[in-house]
Amino acid sequence: MTETPLRILLVDDHPVVRHGLTAMFADRPDMEVVAEAADGRAALDVLAAGTGVDVVLMDLRMGGGMDGVTAIRRITELDAPPPVLVLTTYDTDADILAAVEAGATGYMLKDAPPDQLCEAVHAAARGQTALAPDVANRLMARLRSPSPALSARELEILGLLARGLSNRAISRELFISEATVKTHLVHVFDKLGVDNRTAAITTAIQRGLIRVE
Numbered sequence: 001m002t003e004t005p006l007r008i009l010l011v012d013d014h015p016v017v018r019h020g021l022t023a024m025f026a027d028r029p030d031m032e033v034v035a036e037a038a039d040g041r042a043a044l045d046v047l048a049a050g051t052g053v054d055v056v057l058m059d060l061r062m063g064g065g066m067d068g069v070t071a072i073r074r075i076t077e078l079d080a081p082p083p084v085l086v087l088t089t090y091d092t093d094a095d096i097l098a099a100v101e102a103g104a105t106g107y108m109l110k111d112a113p114p115d116q117l118c119e120a121v122h123a124a125a126r127g128q129t130a131l132a133p134d135v136a137n138r139l140m141a142r143l144r145s146p147s148p149a150l151s152a153r154e155l156e157i158l159g160l161l162a163r164g165l166s167n168r169a170i171s172r173e174l175f176i177s178e179a180t181v182k183t184h185l186v187h188v189f190d191k192l193g194v195d196n197r198t199a200a201i202t203t204a205i206q207r208g209l210i211r212v213e
Contacts, residue, residue, distance in 0.1 A: 039065025
């Protein structure tokens with residue numbers, strides 16, 4: 001009896017990437033791309049239409065559309081949501097933690113070998129965690145680090161700081177008070193061993209905690 005192929009929803013804002021991945025999966029009898037979406041909002045529309053999906057393969061940054069982390073959070077709120085496997089080029093602590101906390105089942109990088117990616121898709125379909133080796137190493141390093149690790153919120157604030165936002169602008173962006181922003185920054189400076197915003201940003205970039213676009 002022929003096994004039914006895994007049904008994949010492919011979410012990426014680059015048509016060339018979607019075409020390449022679709023062609024790769026088409027060469028395999030055990031999986032197929034049943035739908036594509038250019039951003040998170042379009043992915044939610046596909047799922048709302050009742051398209052049968054076993055795994056959502058999701059990029060994180062998708063132009064001006066709904067980003068992957070927001071989409072992951074929205075998908076996990078659905079009734080009987082399909083597992084979401086992140087497939088991206090970004091491997092900073094901020095991106096990884098945001099995706100995992102949003103509910104991603106796994107996190108793979110776009111330079112992964114095809115067989116490794118296909119194995120991750122199968123693992124995600126079974127509800128198992130699938131992590132790229134570099135991502136797994138980063139998470140393990142956080143667990144083993146003798147110094148306190150920055151929380152997802154602290155990394156988020158640090159990322160906004162790197163974009164040049166003031167404390168007031170950050171508070172508006174995250175819907176928190178300026179006092180709360182200042183408290184988070186005190187903790188960030190302490191954990192990074194710095195005493196000012198510029199040094200915090202520089203250190204965070206050097207350690208791969210955040211990225212600057």
